[in-house]
Amino acid sequence: MILVIGANGTVGSLVVRQVVEAGQKVRVLVRDASKATKHGGEVEVVVGDLARPETLGPAFSGVEKVFLLSTGPERMEINAIDAARAAGVRHIIKFSSMGFGPERDALRIGNWHRAVEAHLAASGIAWTVLLAGGFSSNALGWAPTLKAQGMAFAATGDGKVAVVDPADLAAVAVAVLTRPGHEGRRYELTGPEALSFAEQVELIGKAVGRPLRFVDVPPAAARDALSQTGMPAPLVEGMLEVMARIKAGGAETVSRDVEQVLGRKPRTFAAWAEANAAVFR
Numbered sequence: 001m002i003l004v005i006g007a008n009g010t011v012g013s014l015v016v017r018q019v020v021e022a023g024q025k026v027r028v029l030v031r032d033a034s035k036a037t038k039h040g041g042e043v044e045v046v047v048g049d050l051a052r053p054e055t056l057g058p059a060f061s062g063v064e065k066v067f068l069l070s071t072g073p074e075r076m077e078i079n080a081i082d083a084a085r086a087a088g089v090r091h092i093i094k095f096s097s098m099g100f101g102p103e104r105d106a107l108r109i110g111n112w113h114r115a116v117e118a119h120l121a122a123s124g125i126a127w128t129v130l131l132a133g134g135f136s137s138n139a140l141g142w143a144p145t146l147k148a149q150g151m152a153f154a155a156t157g158d159g160k161v162a163v164v165d166p167a168d169l170a171a172v173a174v175a176v177l178t179r180p181g182h183e184g185r186r187y188e189l190t191g192p193e194a195l196s197f198a199e200q201v202e203l204i205g206k207a208v209g210r211p212l213r214f215v216d217v218p219p220a221a222a223r224d225a226l227s228q229t230g231m232p233a234p235l236v237e238g239m240l241e242v243m244a245r246i247k248a249g250g251a252e253t254v255s256r257d258v259e260q261v262l263g264r265k266p267r268t269f270a271a272w273a274e275a276n277a278a279v280f281r
């Protein structure tokens with residue numbers, strides 16, 4: 001039995017679908033069972049909350065492998081690892097973040113991942129860590145202004161990101177969950193090429209059939225725009241830190257690990273934009 005945590009989210013829902021397609025038995029741990037009906041009848045749904053360790057036991061009972069994804073902070077996933085150890089889980093696949101810059105240090109928005117990775121390494125359970133780069137699907141956040149004004153705004157200058165399709169992230173997770181030989185490995189998961197935000201916006205424009213424009217804005221303007229969406233202040237500051245690192249060239253790394261695990265190249269951003277064009281029309 002495979003347990004998927006984070007199953008209602010972007011990557012987790014794709015992992016569930018692909019595990020079912022691979023013919024494996026899958027269970028999801030969710031806070032709200034009504035949100036999990038989308039997974040269909042083959043998926044076992046168990047209610048639990050990572051913030052409340054006393055709710056976690058039933059989800060881990062009889063489980064061999066766990067896909068562990070959450071939005072943090074670290075205590076959530078440490079609770080999951082402790083519950084997995086108590087239940088005798090054999091292998092945890094931890095979804096993490098690559099970090100930015102020459103030292104590959106995580107920023108405040110994701111530095112909790114490193115604490116979880118350390119706890120997992122010390123747990124005695126076999127592990128695999130999937131270090132994701134920026135998701136292609138982050139571009140969905142531009143949809144409102146691209147639709148209304150034909151423009152997307154960010155404080156990233158000409159900085160590039162080797163954005164990765166969430167479907168490829170899920171495919172790697174499912175390969176690790178269903179095939180042997182990935183224990184003790186850390187995979188850096190990126191798309192096939194680093195693209196500036198202007199290049200990404202241009203590719204979305206090609207997919208929707210009208211010219212769209214990226215506008216580089218000063219950090220103060222980006223702060224105002226993010227704050228107006230209702231985003232909590234610490235998250236806004238975290239996003240600004242990420243944008244500054246991207247602008248400085250810290251997110252350009254292109255890794256071959258997706259291809260190494262899947263035996264095929266990762267999908268391009270152009271293909272992602274084609275598949276999601278309706279969102280931007």
Ligand SMILES: NC(=O)c1ccc[n+]([C@@H]2O[C@H](COP(=O)([O-])OP(=O)(O)OC[C@H]3O[C@@H](n4cnc5c(N)ncnc54)[C@H](OP(=O)(O)O)[C@@H]3O)[C@@H](O)[C@H]2O)c1
Nearest residue numbers: 006007008009010011031049050051070097132133134135
């Ligand atoms: N976006 C990027 O570019 C990027 C890059 C690298 C790494 N990452 C990492 O990717 C992860 C986010 O992935 P995603 O976008 O697929 O996530 P997402 O769509 O935001 O989904 C997060 C999932 O976690 C579940 N969850 C949150 N708190 C929980 C709790 N207390 N108990 C049980 N479940 C809980 C949520 O459940 P509910 O449905 O109940 O809310 C949801 O299913 C983060 O760890 C982030 O650091 C993101």
